[in-house]
Amino acid sequence: MKHAQASRSTTCSSKFRSTTLPNNIKYCAQCGSVVEEKIPSGETLLRAVCPSCHIIHYENPKIVAGSIPEWEDKILLCRRAIEPRLGLWTFPAGFMELGESTEEAAARETLEEAHAEINIHSLLGIFSLPHVSQVYVVYRAHLQNLNFKPGPESLDVQLVTLADIPWEHLAFPVIHESLTRYVKDIQGATAQTHSAVVPTQKPPSFYSS
Amino acid sequence: MKHAQASRSTTCSSKFRSTTLPNNIKYCAQCGSVVEEKIPSGETLLRAVCPSCHIIHYENPKIVAGSIPEWEDKILLCRRAIEPRLGLWTFPAGFMELGESTEEAAARETLEEAHAEINIHSLLGIFSLPHVSQVYVVYRAHLQNLNFKPGPESLDVQLVTLADIPWEHLAFPVIHESLTRYVKDIQGATAQTHSAVVPTQKPPSFYSS
Structure with a gap:
């Protein structure tokens, strides 16, 4: 699923969270009135609130669901045909739609981007990109x-061995982080599920380990 | 974080996904124009598109982050002070905000709902609610x-043994499913990460939905 940038969540300042609105919402989507910025009763953050119909327009993080499709000792990677990062490599992934499960979203994106049919067998991880x-x-x-081929958002789709992963030509830091952890798991013959923040500067202090 | 229902994603028909818009977006949030329903070039689903500024207004699933806080052989549960399911029990959980990681969101919600400070140690699971x-x-x-106490969204906060979990007074099917898997893991001395869709085919009979 391709997303235009315009209606996306924007970056928040000051360690990512902000007390100001990301300024994506100027008009009420239900009645067209100009919204007000206020902290609703019982809440702590500024929201876009409609003075006419009183709807609070929340903005929340978006989920990108993806898969690492495995075939013998190889994995399937796609070369992006769209911006951002046109020409760089990724595993199939894209924005989750309403009404899907995360597994359905990952399988759909894999089919759309690489015409590849998969059976999901485990969760590699969940990676937050707060920025x-x-x-x-x-x-x-x-x-x-092996009936894969590039979908409209891919220039190329290839099975590559782990030794041939194009580390310096990966599209996003989260792809690099996911594949790094994946390769380490494969080489260590472990199958753990990861939960991490990307980019990984310092782990959050509330981790006990 | 409390969310009003109004600006939330609505239920999609026909096995949850739909080719019609959930009808949440009538006006462009950027310029206030009446949006059109159309399938943008290169996409397959109807979207709300602004005919004036050409923004595509995507709607996507929301993340609810939560924690099961453990103390010796007990876990911390909250009794809801807000609708829906006022008076029923849950572990601390709520909608993730922009600019957070999932871990930060879970820790914040736990602090807000139960004034409870936690160290996250592992991911129990990811549960999709496509409906x-x-x-x-x-x-x-x-x-x-043990400095926990009810936050403004809780009537009560209690440490309970696994034998005392109020199974018939839990707020949502996903809370039931998460705790069922948690208890099974504890009893089996396993620590796996789950990925599942809720409701499962047969929700407990005491749930109305």
Whole structure:
């Protein structure tokens, strides 16, 4: 799923969270009135509130669901045909739609971007990107057959061995982080589920380990 | 974080996904124009598109982040002071905000709802609720001290043994599902991460939905 930038969540200042609105919402989506910025009763953050119909217009992080499709000792990667990062490599992933599960979203994106049919077998991890208010949910999957080919958002789709992952030509830090953890798990013959923040500067202090 | 219902994603028909808009967006949030329903170039689903400023207004599932705070052989549960399901029990959980990680959101919600300080130690699971376009991300955590007390969204906060979980007075099917898996893991001395869709095919009979 391709997303235009315009209606997306914008970056918040000051360690990502902000007490000011990201300024995406100027008019009420229900009645067209100019919204007010206020802190609703019982809340602590500024919201866009409609003075006419009193709707509070919340903005929340978006989920990107993806898969790492496996075939023997190889994984399937796509070369992006769209901006941002046109020409760089990623595993199939995209924005989750209303009415789907995360598994359905990952399988749909894999089909759309690589015409690849998969069986999801485990959850690699959940990766938060607070600077862009996105959360990646990444599954490990068995590629069902070799009938893959580029979808409209891909220039190329290739099976690559782990030794041939194009580390310096990956599209986003979260792709690099996910694949790094994936390769380490494979090499260590472990199958854990990760939960991490990307970029990984310092782990949050509330982790006990 | 309390959310008004009004600006939330609505239920989609036909196995949850729909080719019609959920009808949440009538006016452009950027310029106030009446939006059009159309399938943008390169996409497959109807979107709310502004004919004036050409913004595509995407709607996506929301993340609910929560924790199961552990103290010796007990876990911390909250009795809801707000609708829906006022008076019923849950672990601390709420809608993730822009600019947070899922771990930060879970810790914040736990502090807000139960004044409870936690150290997250592992990811219990990710639970998709496609019928309401929500995804729960639930962590296991160590409760740091016993200074908990009800926040404004809770009537009561209690440490309960697993034998005393009020199964027939839990607020939502996803709370039931998460705690069922949690208890099974504890009893089996396993620490796996779950990925599932809720409701499962047969929700407990005491749920109305």
